[in-house]
Amino acid sequence: MALQHLTLHFERPVDWADSIHIHFWDIEPAAGGTDWPGARMTAAGKDWYVWRFERASAAHFAIHDGHGRQTADLYRDREGWLDIHGRWHDAPPVGARLAAGRKAPTGANAGQTPAGEARKSTAPVAPPVPSGPDFREETIYLLITTRFYDGDPSNNFFCRDRIEFDAAGNPVDPHWRGDFKGLIERLEYIRDLGFTAIWITPPVENRSGLDYHGYHAYDWTRIDPRLESPGATYQDLIDAAHARGIKIIQDVVVNHTCQYGIRGQVHIDHLPIKYYVPQGAEPGRVDHGPYQGNLGNYAWPNRDDIDNPAAPDWWRQRHERDPEGIEPLVDPNTSETVPKPGYNPGRFFGIDANTLDPDWFHQEGFICGGDWESAHPLQQKHLAGDCIDLATERQNVKDYLIGSINRYLDMGVDALRIDTVKHVERGNLLEYVNAWKAHKPGLFVFGENLVKGYGWGDLGGGDNGPSQIRPWWYTRLGDDPRDPLSGGDSGFPQLDFGLFSTFRDTVSKGTYGGTGHILSMDWIYGDVTQMVTFLQNHDVGPDNDFKYRFKGEQWMAAAAYNLIWTARGIPCLFYGEEIEFMKGAPQDVEGEKDTLSQTGRAYFGDHLTDDRIAATQ
Numbered sequence: 001m002a003l004q005h006l007t008l009h010f011e012r013p014v015d016w017a018d019s020i021h022i023h024f025w026d027i028e029p030a031a032g033g034t035d036w037p038g039a040r041m042t043a044a045g046k047d048w049y050v051w052r053f054e055r056a057s058a059a060h061f062a063i064h065d066g067h068g069r070q071t072a073d074l075y076r077d078r079e080g081w082l083d084i085h086g087r088w089h090d091a092p093p094v095g096a097r098l099a100a101g102r103k104a105p106t107g108a109n110a111g112q113t114p115a116g117e118a119r120k121s122t123a124p125v126a127p128p129v130p131s132g133p134d135f136r137e138e139t140i141y142l143l144i145t146t147r148f149y150d151g152d153p154s155n156n157f158f159c160r161d162r163i164e165f166d167a168a169g170n171p172v173d174p175h176w177r178g179d180f181k182g183l184i185e186r187l188e189y190i191r192d193l194g195f196t197a198i199w200i201t202p203p204v205e206n207r208s209g210l211d212y213h214g215y216h217a218y219d220w221t222r223i224d225p226r227l228e229s230p231g232a233t234y235q236d237l238i239d240a241a242h243a244r245g246i247k248i249i250q251d252v253v254v255n256h257t258c259q260y261g262i263r264g265q266v267h268i269d270h271l272p273i274k275y276y277v278p279q280g281a282e283p284g285r286v287d288h289g290p291y292q293g294n295l296g297n298y299a300w301p302n303r304d305d306i307d308n309p310a311a312p313d314w315w316r317q318r319h320e321r322d323p324e325g326i327e328p329l330v331d332p333n334t335s336e337t338v339p340k341p342g343y344n345p346g347r348f349f350g351i352d353a354n355t356l357d358p359d360w361f362h363q364e365g366f367i368c369g370g371d372w373e374s375a376h377p378l379q380q381k382h383l384a385g386d387c388i389d390l391a392t393e394r395q396n397v398k399d400y401l402i403g404s405i406n407r408y409l410d411m412g413v414d415a416l417r418i419d420t421v422k423h424v425e426r427g428n429l430l431e432y433v434n435a436w437k438a439h440k441p442g443l444f445v446f447g448e449n450l451v452k453g454y455g456w457g458d459l460g461g462g463d464n465g466p467s468q469i470r471p472w473w474y475t476r477l478g479d480d481p482r483d484p485l486s487g488g489d490s491g492f493p494q495l496d497f498g499l500f501s502t503f504r505d506t507v508s509k510g511t512y513g514g515t516g517h518i519l520s521m522d523w524i525y526g527d528v529t530q531m532v533t534f535l536q537n538h539d540v541g542p543d544n545d546f547k548y549r550f551k552g553e554q555w556m557a558a559a560a561y562n563l564i565w566t567a568r569g570i571p572c573l574f575y576g577e578e579i580e581f582m583k584g585a586p587q588d589v590e591g592e593k594d595t596l597s598q599t600g601r602a603y604f605g606d607h608l609t610d611d612r613i614a615a616t617q
């Protein structure tokens with residue numbers, strides 16, 4: 001009798017990892033099988049996976065996700081679809097989302113096997129594991145998408161500030177350089193390092209003189225086109241990552257917008273940058289690269305910086321014409337006419353905090369010196385000239401931000417990292433976090449509450465700030481700043497800056513003091529096992545007072561990584577650490593003339609080219 005193949009289809013439960021495996025034994029008629037963990041099933045449309053036994057009539061098997069979730073032992077003697085409820089179907093169940101081209105069996109085929117003759121499964125199917133997805137199983141690779149790997153030079157873009165030139169005076173190393181196409185092409189590099197999740201910097205559309213990192217959002221509803229390419233959209237990235245068993249962590253800014261407001265929602269008043277002429281500007285004196293002679297966006301034919309429908313009529317009219325920026329324009333605030341050399345740069349690049357729309361923005365001005373250790377000013381004032389503080393407690397702001405991010409969750413984003421946590425009051429921020437978790441049950445959300453020290457607030461430890469702006473506070477629900485146990489777990493773990501602080505200027509000397517002390521305080525967090533641990537990231541490093549990438553010897557870092565990988569928490573590695581990339585460099589630009597290539601945010605792609613990737617790996 002000629003044996004046909006046996007095909008099994010499996011619908012991945014929502015809380016399972018994407019790395020679906022099948023482990024099988026006692027294949028009929030030729031007894032064969034796999035060693036654990038078995039073989040990888042093939043992704044076949046949204047949450048379906050398929051495995052085909054050649055020349056087999058029946059099989060014993062179990063399906064698992066490689067991360068501790070698995071079915072009971074199963075048996076099947078004909079093609080079947082096992083849905084997320086643990087039920088077998090002889091044909092694709094109604095609503096099953098199968099990939100295009102994967103045809104369901106026809107009714108005629110299905111009818112060839114009389115139902116009464118078919119052997120039933122001998123083992124009951126385990127129901128989906130009731131607990132939520134356990135992100136503690138993951139290991140995270142953090143990368144700045146624009147600095148990782150360039151798959152499409154046609155979307156590269158120079159920011160207005162910090163342009164680097166080669167010896168011949170040509171601009172080099174565009175800030176927007178790496179992109180989704182490049183990341184997709186190098187997913188297997190990351191997977192082969194052993195990471196199961198990638199934290200990408202915010203992908204939504206940005207605007208600023210230096211916005212390659214994504215933290216100056218202009219439109220939360222759109223992905224920045226400087227990251228995408230045909231065939232390499234954000235959806236393509238998510239799908240490609242999932243197909244390799246990798247999760248995508250999206251970075252989200254709730255606290256602030258860029259200096260231009262939000263496309264289609266709110267405009268922030270200033271003059272179009274194409275009309276700016278510096279005082280004493282002499283042609284050729286300062287090389288602005290592609291911005292030479294006109295600081296408006298060189299990639300747009302109208303050389304405007306924004307295209308905001310919420311801008312006033314006069315702006316929108318100028319948006320359409322005069323790309324040279326030479327047609328006289330009267331500043332509606334002062335009645336002076338531009339372009340005019342030396343005319344107040346603040347009218348082009350700054351904002352007037354007194355004229356911000358109160359429906360969208362806080363009204364208390366900019367953070368200054370003493371504000372940094374006090375909750376109210378920290379949470380109500382603007383962080384910087386291109387970080388304008390949103391009125392996050394207003395319903396219109398909540399609706400806009402929550403709704404925008406929900407769409408990315410629907411696209412398959414697996415987790416969220418929330419920026420600038422301490423700048424939003426806890427109860428207010430938890431409204432956002434909980435709305436996203438309600439939209440996507442089981443979603444993992446963690447936050448960044450940057451503190452240079454243990455961060456115990458009113459609990460002591462030499463902290464000069466109150467508990468209400470410290471990491472532990474956001475992981476808890478209590479209201480007593482001196483008693484973490486006054487409330488339970490908020491479900492919003494944080495990056496572990498407390499543990500990180502023990503690496504300050506010590507690991508590079510081979511000492512690890514303070515670690516035991518910080519671990520003895522683990523009880524203050526709502527659930528310390530969900531904190532995200534790290535030695536360095538795109539903002540901080542262990543050396544020179546938290547500003548530099550690790551500079552010590554390899555064994556010193558290895559000891560720190562051994563701790564991070566084995567202690568409680570979810571370990572996170574900053575791109576390039578695997579080869580001591582930019583060892584000892586400042587994470588961000590320091591000197592007036594520094595460019596990105598001198599920092600910890602330098603372009604990594606030169607190490608990932610086809611001819612060099614083997615050495616990098």
Ligand SMILES: [Ca+2]
Pocket residue numbers: 150151152153154155156176177178179
């Ligand atoms: Ca590119």
Ligand SMILES: [Ca+2]
Pocket residue numbers: 255378379380381389390392423424
């Ligand atoms: Ca705020």
